[in-house]
Amino acid sequence: MPIKSKIRTVPDYPKKGIMFRDITTLIKDPVGFRLVIDNLTQRYIKGDVDFDVIVGIESRGFIIGGALSYTLGKGFVPVRKKGKLPAETIKHEYELEYGTDTIEMHKDAITKGAKVLLVDDLLATGGTALAAATLIEKLGGVVSEMAFIVDLPDVGGRKRLMEKGYKMFALTEFEGD
Numbered sequence: 001m002p003i004k005s006k007i008r009t010v011p012d013y014p015k016k017g018i019m020f021r022d023i024t025t026l027i028k029d030p031v032g033f034r035l036v037i038d039n040l041t042q043r044y045i046k047g048d049v050d051f052d053v054i055v056g057i058e059s060r061g062f063i064i065g066g067a068l069s070y071t072l073g074k075g076f077v078p079v080r081k082k083g084k085l086p087a088e089t090i091k092h093e094y095e096l097e098y099g100t101d102t103i104e105m106h107k108d109a110i111t112k113g114a115k116v117l118l119v120d121d122l123l124a125t126g127g128t129a130l131a132a133a134t135l136i137e138k139l140g141g142v143v144s145e146m147a148f149i150v151d152l153p154d155v156g157g158r159k160r161l162m163e164k165g166y167k168m169f170a171l172t173e174f175e176g177d
Contacts, residue, residue, distance in 0.1 A: 002031070002032070002035055003026065003032060003035050003036060003039070003149070003171055003172050004172040004174070006025055006026040006029050006031075006032040007021055007022065007023055007025060007026050007149075007150065007172075007174075008021075008022040008024070008025040009021060009022070009174075010022050019174075021122060021150050021152070021174055023060060023121050023122065023149055023150065026149070027060075027063060033067075036064065036149055036171065037064070037067045037068060037071060039171055040064070040068050040147060040171070041068065041071040041072060043147075043169065044068070044072055044117065044147075045071075045072060049117065049144050049145045049167075050115055050144055051074070051115040051116055051117040051144040051145070052074070052075075052114045052115045052116070053074055053075045053076070053077055053110065053114055053115075053116055053117075053141075054068055054069045054072070054074050054075070054076050054077070054116070054117045054118075054119055055076075055077045055078075055079055055105075055109075055110075055116050055117070055118050055119065055132065055136060056076060056077070056078055056079065056118075056119045056120070057079045057103070057118070057119070057120040057128055057129070057132050058078065058079060058080045058081055058084070058103070060120065060121035060122075061079070061119050061120040061121060062078060063121075064119050064120075064121060064147075064149065065119040068117075068119060074117075077105065077106075077109045077110065077116075078105075079103050079104070079105050079132045079135060080103065080104055080105075081101070081102070081103060081104070082101075082102040082103070082104055083104075084104070085104055085105070085106055087106050087107070087108070088106065088107045088108075089104040089105060089106055089107060090104065090105055090107055090135055090138055090139065091103065091104040091135075092104075092131045092132075092134045092135050092138075093131075094127050094128070094130070094131035094134075095127060096127065101128075101131075103128070103131050103132060103135065104135075105132075105135045105136075105139070107139070109139065110136055110139040110140065110141035111139075111140070111141075112139070112140030112141075113140060113141075113142070114140070114141045114142070115141070115142050115144045116136050116141045116142065116143050116144060117144055117145055117146075117147060118132055118133060118136070118143055118145070118146040118147070119146075119147050119148075120132075120146075120147075120148055121148065121149050121150065122148055122149065122150040122151075122152065123146075123148040123150070123151045123152065123157040123158060123161070123168065123170060124152045124155045124157050125155055125156060125157050125160070126156070126157030126158070126160040126161050127157075129146055129157070129161060129166075129168075130160065130161070130164065133146070133164075133166065143166055144167070145166075145167045145168065145169060146161060146166055146167070146168040146169070147168070147169050147170070148168065148169070148170040148171070149170065149171050149172065150170060150171070150172055150173065150174060151168075151170035151172070151173040151174075152173065152174055153173055153175070154175055158170075
């Protein structure tokens with residue numbers, strides 16, 4: 001698949017034994033970036049997944065989500081790291097492999113009952129996606145589906161999302177960590 005072939009693998013990043021899947025090589029390539037946006041647009045323009053707004057997770061989710069919002073004519077909502085949003089926010093702290101992190105969303109970003117397409121570049125453990133879903137649901141939104149460029153099924157995120165009842169889609173996957 002052309003998309004997968006344009007993703008760089010960086011060994012031993014951020015720590016020894018990890019094979020980091022770097023999408024920056026994919027999105028800097030005009031054909032690669034177009035393939036990502038066109039494939040996701042084709043999936044969601046059909047209307048099989050009903051949603052009102054796209055939520056993108058910092059930072060690569062902004063790139064994909066912003067472009068997809070444009071092609072699908074939907075609004076875009078950013079989920080950011082703590083302290084980056086200017087107005088009143090809600091936050092959610094979640095576990096990382098080594099410690100915790102916190103993400104935030106504006107309190108007025110999602111209206112009650114809004115259906116959401118949650119977008120990020122890569123699904124590994126699923127922790128950040130689940131934290132973003134928690135924020136959406138705190139505001140009364142409903143996650144219709146989560147979309148990723150890359151799924152790392154061996155890391156367990158897909159399983160975690162499905163166990164929680166979320167639907168997810170990925171354009172490609174890589175085996176291993």
